Amino acid sequence: MSFLSVRFLGFLTLVFAAYFLLPRRWQQKVLLCANMVFYLSAGVEYAGFILVTSFSAYWVAIFLERTTAAYKKLRENCRTREEKLANKQEAVGKKKKILAAGLVFNFGIWIVLKYTGFFLGNVRAVLGALGVSAVAVELPSFVLPLGISFYTFMAMGYCIDIYRGKYAAEKNFGRFLLFVSFFPHLVQGPFSRYDRMGETLYAEHAFSFDRLGEGLVRMLWGFFKKMVVADRLGIMVGQLYATAGNDGGVFVLVLMVFARLRLYADFSGYMDIAAGICRVLGISLQENFTQPFFARSIEEVWRRWHITLGEWFRDYVFYPVSMSGMAQKLGKRCRGVFSPMTARLIPSYLAMAVVWTATGLWHGATWYYVLWGWMNMGIILLGMQLAPLYTKVKQALKISDENRVFRMVQMGRTFLIFCYMEMFSGAGSTKAALGLTAALFRVHAGRITGGLSAFFPGLGSFSLCVVFTGLVLMGIADVWKEKGRSLQSLLQSIPMPVRFLGYAALFYGILLLGNTGADLTGGFMYAQF
Amino acid sequence: MDELREILQEIRPDLDFDKETSLIDDKLLDSFDIISIAGEINTAFDVEINVENLLPENFNSMEAMYELICRLQDE
Incomplete structure (x- = not known):
């Protein structure tokens, strides 16, 4: 059930009504039923996958907690430091086995479904290169159960947290299933954390007109970004991918900038809809974007763009790999070879290689996405x-980090690199991406005489005005938020009659200007993962 | 404490570790700094900071890091 369908709006209305009209003690049950209806509407045959992952993660967490408690009790009888150490090591060993079983089983399901074709394709290529003729079988390609790349990661993150003793395991399976299958974060995130979300997810919420208003406005804003801006840009970007390689130069530049803006409007639009739904319900959902185009480095971009994915990989991959015995030993061995600063960073570099390979593969099961990650x-x-070196140059030129022009230059540079990365990942293949890269530096003035429409194919002048108006509004919203002010305060500062006229304009704007063609049911770009 | 101060200043000479008390919460230290600091502490103090210890409350100040070292040495 797409968030963009009329059916979903009907479903949502029923969920809101049941959530607030039935006794409050039933709210968790209402949401759990809603999750099941939402999931089953995507295909009954896939419901088993999410149930198996939820059930196994639930029991892994329980076993981990029981093991911790048992060894804690035994520790009370330990008298010497050696006995305590032995007790700790035995407990850690047992817990590692339980956690490993959960991780292998659940990530195993995800890997088999998502990466079997990629793995067999590579085996075939290697055998071919060695002169061994591989059996000519068609590479399998499974249809992924809805949200598997999101719910598997959330459930496994929960298990790792319990292993680390971060919080207590959930004892009620229904409550845990509610968290894993919660429909607003199921399709394309954010990667919610049990400890951050649980408190508001399981609490009873009274109906609030304020929350209803705020939530609906945020949902409207999300629909606007997706249906009015992103889907229009999608038409243009799709056509530019086909022609910009031949036209070169400025056309490729336009492609890469608008491909990134399109993804931002699409993905953050979804997040606004999901956050709006949660706001109405009184549940807190973690933000996935904090004004990414204000970032001054690519590292900072990834702390502002798809935040919860970056945090997941940081907490559950980067830290364990960089703190592993192997990485730390490697760092120590490198001390005599590299400078102390570089040697200290070797464990982090190793972890980065693992994180970015995994991030690339998470986005797509091809070497092309691995290359994008690298x-x-x-x-x-x-x-x-x-x-x-930068520091020395800045000192020599007497440029302060807070210098406004310098900050703008950094932001502009980062924005262009980030746009290039989106064009690269959207090109479809390494060859096509490299072709577009080469074309970026080729000047071909032939079609520039075609006027503005040559740069924005598929969009008439009216659509172009609509898109640019939408982008300007998105820009204003981001500048406001970057200044540390909430959008709510911006809206509250507008006189009420004007504000409500604005809401009405947004609503009718979506109805009238929304790209209600084939793309309406085409869904969101990140839902494919 | 002096040995810890030296380690921290070598890794991040731009920060005043005697004054800062929200190194993580204020995002003054990033993931790379934390891994570097943890690795150096493990070597210098013969303790084993593992991934479970990488919590904001253990790295928000020099004092907190020192307490973590003492705790690990006692274990």
């Missing part, structure tokens, strides 16, 4: 290595 990593590492 490019991100390369830019971040280059920035880190060149940091001392």
Whole structure:
């Protein structure tokens, strides 16, 4: 059930009504039923996958907690330091086995469904290169159960947290299933954390007109970004991908900038809808974007764009890998070879390589996405290595980090690199991406005489005005938020009659200007993961 | 405490570790700094900071890091 369908709006109305009209003690049950209806509407055959992952994660957490408690009790009888250490090591060993079983089982399901074709394709290529003729079988390609890349990560993050003793395991399976299958974050995130969301997810909420208003306005804003801006840009970007390689130069520049803006409007639009739904219900949903185009480095971009994915990889991959015995030993061995600063960073570099390979593969099961991940990593590492040089240059030129022009230059540079990365990932293949890269530096003035429409194919002058108006509004909203002010305060500062006229304009704007063609049911870009 | 101060100042000479009390919450230290600091502490104090110890409350100030070291040494 797409968030963009009329059916979903009907479903949502029923959920809101049941949530607030039935006794409050039933609210969790209402949401759990809503999750099941939402999930089953995507296909009954896939419901088993989310149930198996939820059930196994629930029991892994329980076993981990029981093991911790049992060894804590035994520890009370330990008298010497050696006995305590042995007790701790035994407990850690047992807990590691339980956690590993949960991780292997659940990530195993996800990997088999998502990466079997990629893995067998590579095996076939290697065998072919070695002169072994592989059996000519068609590579399998499974249809992924709805949200598997999101709910698997959230459930496994929960298990790792319990292993680390961060909080107590959930004892009620229904409550845990409610968290894993919660429909606003199921399709394309954010990657919610049980401890951050649980408190408001399980609490009883009274109906509030204020929350209803705020939530509906945020949902409207999300629909506007998706249906009025992103889907229009999608038409243009799709056509530019086909022609910009031949036209070169400015056309590729336009493509990469608007491909990124389109993804931002699409993905953040979804997040606004999801956050709006949660606001109405009184449930807190973690933000996934904090004005990414204000970032001054690619490293900072990833702290502002798809935040919860970056945080997941930081907490559950980057930290464990960089603190592992192997990474720490490697760092120590490198002390005599590299400078102390570089040697200290070796464990982090190793962890970065793992994180960005995994991030690339998470986005797509191809070497092309791995390359995209490595490019991100390369830019971040280059920035880190060149940091001392930058500092010296800045000192020589007497440029302060807070200098407005300098900040703008940094933001502009980061924005263009980030746009390039989006064009690269959207090109479809390494060959096509490299072709577009080469075309970026080729001047072909032939079609520039075609006027503005040549740069924005598929969009008439009216659509172009609509898109630019939408982008300007998005820009104003981001500037406001970057100044530390809430959008709510911006709206409250507008006189009420004007504000309500604005809401009405937004609502009718979506109805009249929304791209209600084929793309309406085409869904969101990140839902494919 | 002096040895810890030296380690911290070598890694981040731009920060005043005697004054800062929200190193993580104010995002003054990033993930790379934390890994570098944890690695150096493990070597210098012969303790084992593991991933479970990488919590904001353990790294928000020099004092908190020192308390973590003492706690790990006692274990």
